[in-house]
Amino acid sequence: MLPSDSIERVVELFASLPTIGKKTARRLAFHVLRQPAENVEQFARALVDMRTYVRECTVCHTFTDTEVCGICASLKRDPHVICVVEQPSDVMAIERTGDFRGLYHVLHGALSPLDGIGPEDIRMRELIARLGVDMQEVILALNPNVEGEVTTQYIAKMASPLGVKLTRIARGVPMGSDLEFADDATLARAFEGRVPV
Amino acid sequence: MVIRSVLLAHVRNHEHTEIVCARDVNVLSGSNGSGKTTILEAISLCAIAKSFVPVPDQALIKHGFEDCTSTVEALRDLDVPYRISVRVRNGVRKRITTAHGSSLTPRDIIGELPMVALSPDHKSVTFGGPAERRAFLDGVMAQSSKRFTELLYEHRRLLKQRNAALQAGAFMHGDGEELDVWTEQFVLVSAEVVERRNRFLADVMPIVCSAYEAVSGSAETINIVYQPDVASHGTLATDTLLSSSSVAEAYRAAARMLRPREMARESTLFGPQKDEIAFMINGGLVRETASQGQHKSLLVALKLAECELLHERCNERPVVLLDDVFSELDRDRCARVLERVLAMGMQCFVTTTEGETVLKLMKEISSTRGGNIDISMITLEGGIASYVQQSELPLHQSAEAA
Numbered sequence: 001m002l003p004s005d006s007i008e009r010v011v012e013l014f015a016s017l018p019t020i021g022k023k024t025a026r027r028l029a030f031h032v033l034r035q036p037a038e039n040v041e042q043f044a045r046a047l048v049d050m051r052t053y054v055r056e057c058t059v060c061h062t063f064t065d066t067e068v069c070g071i072c073a074s075l076k077r078d079p080h081v082i083c084v085v086e087q088p089s090d091v092m093a094i095e096r097t098g099d100f101r102g103l104y105h106v107l108h109g110a111l112s113p114l115d116g117i118g119p120e121d122i123r124m125r126e127l128i129a130r131l132g133v134d135m136q137e138v139i140l141a142l143n144p145n146v147e148g149e150v151t152t153q154y155i156a157k158m159a160s161p162l163g164v165k166l167t168r169i170a171r172g173v174p175m176g177s178d179l180e181f182a183d184d185a186t187l188a189r190a191f192e193g194r195v196p197v
Numbered sequence: 198m199v200i201r202s203v204l205l206a207h208v209r210n211h212e213h214t215e216i217v218c219a220r221d222v223n224v225l226s227g228s229n230g231s232g233k234t235t236i237l238e239a240i241s242l243c244a245i246a247k248s249f250v251p252v253p254d255q256a257l258i259k260h261g262f263e264d265c266t267s268t269v270e271a272l273r274d275l276d277v278p279y280r281i282s283v284r285v286r287n288g289v290r291k292r293i294t295t296a297h298g299s300s301l302t303p304r305d306i307i308g309e310l311p312m313v314a315l316s317p318d319h320k321s322v323t324f325g326g327p328a329e330r331r332a333f334l335d336g337v338m339a340q341s342s343k344r345f346t347e348l349l350y351e352h353r354r355l356l357k358q359r360n361a362a363l364q365a366g367a368f369m370h371g372d373g374e375e376l377d378v379w380t381e382q383f384v385l386v387s388a389e390v391v392e393r394r395n396r397f398l399a400d401v402m403p404i405v406c407s408a409y410e411a412v413s414g415s416a417e418t419i420n421i422v423y424q425p426d427v428a429s430h431g432t433l434a435t436d437t438l439l440s441s442s443s444v445a446e447a448y449r450a451a452a453r454m455l456r457p458r459e460m461a462r463e464s465t466l467f468g469p470q471k472d473e474i475a476f477m478i479n480g481g482l483v484r485e486t487a488s489q490g491q492h493k494s495l496l497v498a499l500k501l502a503e504c505e506l507l508h509e510r511c512n513e514r515p516v517v518l519l520d521d522v523f524s525e526l527d528r529d530r531c532a533r534v535l536e537r538v539l540a541m542g543m544q545c546f547v548t549t550t551e552g553e554t555v556l557k558l559m560k561e562i563s564s565t566r567g568g569n570i571d572i573s574m575i576t577l578e579g580g581i582a583s584y585v586q587q588s589e590l591p592l593h594q595s596a597e598a599a
């Protein structure tokens with residue numbers, strides 16, 4: 001089809017990304033081809049650097065370039081309140097609301113036996129370890145689907161002997177969608193309406 | 198809801214077909230394999246995101262093509278336009294587009310274009326096993342309540358997850374806390390399904406009874422008895438109402454009792470996926486004692502009740518699809534069905550191998566209603582539709598037809 005194997009390969013790679021179809025992939029490939037060579041090199045370098053240097057924050061397990069992420073290291077944040085989310089992208093979504101001043105904990109997934117994911121396969125043990133230490137409130141902000149709900153209940157169960165105050169964000173977020181795709185206003189409302197688990 | 202047009206692209210043997218619809222009755226006439234039923238399937242795809250008969254979505258795609266699309270232009274009862282397009286592709290999620298967005302899920306659209314279909318395949322509702330009756334009930338309830346559609350999805354997902362948890366049981370760490378949490382969520386959602394099914398059946402009973410009387414012309418007593426699985430474990434307090442809290446309590450006790458067996462069988466052994474809905478005529482179980490005629494009358498009565506209920510719950514008249522019912526039902530029952538549907542002001546689509554016979558019947562019904570029925574006859578052959586000239590129709594056309 002295409003007269004160049006190099007282009008075909010890049011198209012295939014773009015198309016392997018989420019939400020990118022063949023048509024968009026082709027447009028992106030030709031767009032890249034029209035850029036100056038040094039821009040493309042910078043772009044490629046940025047991708048490689050990201051993969052090389054980004055790691056999990058040792059405190060909250062979100063993605064960061066440093067050992068402890070900027071949020072965990074900040075003196076302006078309240079370390080006695082943490083918000084539990086499934087993915088690093090959820091941290092970014094909540095940060096966009098500008099309303100939350102505590103810290104985060106990223107689980108990197110939710111319980112899902114169908115996918116072979118149990119408590120040992122996500123950052124559950126690390127979360128429980130954080131709960132014991134002088135915590136005022138733990139806000140559970142997992143995705144509003146059955147896996148997120150069950151994970152919320154599981155955390156509640158594990159945390160109950162620790163006597164920590166658990167809340168969850170209200171169901172302002174539509175069922176069946178991912179938290180990171182909710183619009184800012186919806187998320188902000190959901191935060192206001194959080195209730196005890 | 199009134200459908201103005203249906204557009205089929207690569208659906209079964211239709212390469213590209215556009216049907217412009219009449220307000221009241223659309224007769225789709227053609228031999229077997231002519232593609233007449235496919236038009237009903239295309240409407241169904243836009244109403245409930247799948248065919249009204251149990252076939253895999255891929256079967257709808259015309260041979261040699263990668264995808265197929267059905268588009269419906271309709272007008273709500275309040276004269277607001279509604280447009281929906283559903284595209285089926287091999288191995289990819291369906292693409293559902295309305296004014297609300299272009300990547301909608303079936304959950305988002307079910308109930309927007311309420312639909313009642315009657316086809317020879319639906320005989321299994323009265324003849325078949327409990328699964329067929331549950332599917333029928335769930336289908337009606339899903340169209341009439343978004344929350345119930347969500348509950349069904351949640352229930353199905355939780356059942357799969359809980360079964361997977363039971364299968365992984367031997368390898369799971371801890372002392373079963375994870376399974377406990379899956380169980381509790383499954384119990385809560387299941388209990389809500391049971392409470393809603395129970396309430397819905399109580400509401401629908403009188404409507405089915407009066408519809409049965411109208412269809413059969415007899416005074417036989419119809420009864421629908423809900424036999425939820427939750428009552429079969431000996432854990433449901435007798436004489437309690439089936440409220441979600443009492444049902445949840447009974448499920449929890451059943452779950453504790455069944456745990457060892459569930460672990461051994463690696464499968465969930467309780468829940469509304471095991472419910473039965475028993476139809477009775479004159480105190481006898483329909484499945485065992487009813488005559489052919491009673492089976493037919495009951496099925497038709499159930500569908501007419503569905504029409505009435507969806508109209509009430511969705512605040513929108515459903516569109517009625519009658520697939521080849523004239524070969525199954527006798528002339529009298531057919532006439533009564535069409536009369537009722539027209540009396541309720543619902544648009545219907547009728548497929549038949551004998552277009553002329555159906556037209557004659559329509560003519561009789563029309564004359565009793567002052568001739569004021571908008572009707573269109575479309576003949577099909579090999580996936581190609583052609584209209585019978587309006588002037589050739591032996592019926593008065595209402596002004597609205599143009």
Ligand SMILES: [Zn+2]
Binds near residue numbers: 059061062069070
């Ligand atoms: Zn951090």
